[in-house]
Amino acid sequence: MSKPVRKMDRRTVYTLTVIKDAFIALIKQKSYEDITVVQVCRAADITRSTFYLHYDNLSGVLNAVLDDALMFSGRQVGMVSDSAPTTIDELKGNESQLAACQRVADSDKYHDLLMDPALSEYIIGRILTHEHDRMVPAIQKRTGLSRADAETIFVYTVHGSFAINRQNKFIKNEAWYHDLQLLNQFSNGGFSGFK
DSSP: OOOOOOOOOHHHHHHHHHHHHHHHHHHTTSOGGGOOHHHHHHHHTOOHHHHHHHOSSHHHHHHHHHHHHTTOSSOOOSOOOSSOOOSHHHHHHOGGGSOHHHHTTTOHHHHHHHHOTTTHHHHHHHHHHHHHHHHHHHHHHHHOOOHHHHHHHHHHHHHHHHHHHHHTTTOOSHHHHHHHHHHHHHHHHHHHHHO
């Protein structure tokens, strides 16, 4: 059973923020698998009852932090347009066109969370769930593929994008931009091949 929607007054916003910040601080020290609600409460200087007033469990905090990290705010970003940026200057100037796991690259705040091997599949699943209803139709529109085929391309793209970002340790440097440029050229060629 999910929590009822609470009024977002300043105290609630503050409490949610300190819980998420405590979680992020702990993830910098240890793996997600080793973190407990009690540890988050101690780090946030709140009681367990306060924690459970806002979250059902640690996964709820993880999801809230991932939503913040991956910028799942309802904004329309990372759309599959007629062509993704292919030069490094275009990539630097059009960050909103990047996939969710690429937009967060180079964020020290979320770096350890994204690099936690225990969370890779969970994070990918969260991205797939959140972006599915927007990206699959966009892929269909761009390629003319069936929904099932567009879903296959979508899953492949998210997994591949996440793997390349992990390989680059989610740091936006020249190697990261080079890899992204290469993959965008590869993807654009693939999408064009379907038309």
